[in-house]
Amino acid sequence: MTLAAFNMESNPPMHRTVMKDEVVQALRSVDSGLCIDVTAGYGGHTEAVLRTYPGMCVVAFDRDPQAVAASRERLACFGERATVVHAEFSQLKPWLYKNGISQVDAVIADLGVSSPQLDQGDRGLSFRFEGPLDMRMDPSRGETAKELIERLGQDDLADVIYQLGEERSSRRIAACIKQAVAAGEMNNTLDLRRAVVKATGVRRPGGIDPATRTFQALRIAVNRELEEIASLLGQLHEIVRPSGVAAIISFHSLEDRLVKRCFQERALWKRLSTKPLLPSASEQDDNPRSRSAKLRVAARTGLMQVPTPVPEWVDPWESSR
Numbered sequence: 001m002t003l004a005a006f007n008m009e010s011n012p013p014m015h016r017t018v019m020k021d022e023v024v025q026a027l028r029s030v031d032s033g034l035c036i037d038v039t040a041g042y043g044g045h046t047e048a049v050l051r052t053y054p055g056m057c058v059v060a061f062d063r064d065p066q067a068v069a070a071s072r073e074r075l076a077c078f079g080e081r082a083t084v085v086h087a088e089f090s091q092l093k094p095w096l097y098k099n100g101i102s103q104v105d106a107v108i109a110d111l112g113v114s115s116p117q118l119d120q121g122d123r124g125l126s127f128r129f130e131g132p133l134d135m136r137m138d139p140s141r142g143e144t145a146k147e148l149i150e151r152l153g154q155d156d157l158a159d160v161i162y163q164l165g166e167e168r169s170s171r172r173i174a175a176c177i178k179q180a181v182a183a184g185e186m187n188n189t190l191d192l193r194r195a196v197v198k199a200t201g202v203r204r205p206g207g208i209d210p211a212t213r214t215f216q217a218l219r220i221a222v223n224r225e226l227e228e229i230a231s232l233l234g235q236l237h238e239i240v241r242p243s244g245v246a247a248i249i250s251f252h253s254l255e256d257r258l259v260k261r262c263f264q265e266r267a268l269w270k271r272l273s274t275k276p277l278l279p280s281a282s283e284q285d286d287n288p289r290s291r292s293a294k295l296r297v298a299a300r301t302g303l304m305q306v307p308t309p310v311p312e313w314v315d316p317w318e319s320s321r
């Protein structure tokens with residue numbers, strides 16, 4: 001049995017919802033109406049919102065078919081109050097428009113990947129398990145990490161690793177990855193980690209694994225995560241009604257910078273705090289993955305916006321169902 005298969009069998013997928021109470025509290029000024037959870041994941045935030053606010057319905061989006069299936073099952077007990085949609089952020093406004101909804105009362109987002117996505121070796125997102133060089137959150141579409149690594153030239157690969165992983169050894173790492181590709185030795189996650197370690201040396205005592213930043217960079221690139229966040233933030237002021245609320249958890253500085261900049265638009269948003277909220281000390285102790293979380297909350301200002309034209313909703317998965 002491979003390590004990945006062992007990991008799947010011994011640890012069934014689970015995700016511990018980060019800053020659940022803080023997100024629920026962020027919605028207290030709206031407390032009824034329609035909330036969109038753009039990152040359903042395993043339904044943790046959606047469930048908490050539905051339980052706390054009986055007057056609220058939630059439409060939850062996720063691009064990962066496994067997350068969609070799991071959250072549908074978890075939320076089934078809420079009947080028509082919960083709808084789970086297999087779609088990406090960029091499809092949000094077209095989906096709302098197609099369903100006759102022009103504005104909503106709240107939007108929540110818990111960016112990044114879920115623990116099951118990281119912990120299932122067969123998704124290829126972790127250097128801790130042997131798995132295919134895939135990394136797609138939605139395995140039904142788009143380029144895999146292997147295809148991306150093969151397509152990019154060495155300099156472009158180094159730029160991706162530098163910009164999205166903030167990795168200072170990006171040039172050496174890209175050279176070692178490309179050497180492994182040329183030798184036919186870049187076929188799984190352990191090959192990728194080996195190429196990074198060849199470039200950087202082994203982990204320093206107390207430091208992070210040398211492959212951490214490279215895996216992060218390739219994951220962000222494969223899933224076009226920053227483009228998706230920019231698309232979400234670009235739609236947000238038209239979707240959230242005046243006095244409605246947006247609450248967004250980010251996990252690294254590239255994400256947080258985009259969210260911070262969005263909420264700094266004073267004509268559109270009133271920040272509920274200038275500094276981001278952080279998980280409590282007990283949550284950080286209890287769930288180490290929460291440690292890098294930052295929650296930013298803002299209320300929509302002003303009068304109703306005239307929505308800009310909406311591109312047609314095209315269900316990208318229709319043919320694959």
Ligand SMILES: C[S@@+](CC[C@H](N)C(=O)[O-])C[C@H]1O[C@@H](n2cnc3c(N)ncnc32)[C@H](O)[C@@H]1O
Nearest residue numbers: 017039041042043044045062063064088089228
């Ligand atoms: C951190 S998890 C959310 C966990 C969830 N809040 C919970 O408590 O169970 C992030 C989820 O967002 C999804 N996701 C990330 N980027 C997305 C995008 N652009 N469009 C739709 N879903 C996305 C991922 O597939 C993942 O399931």
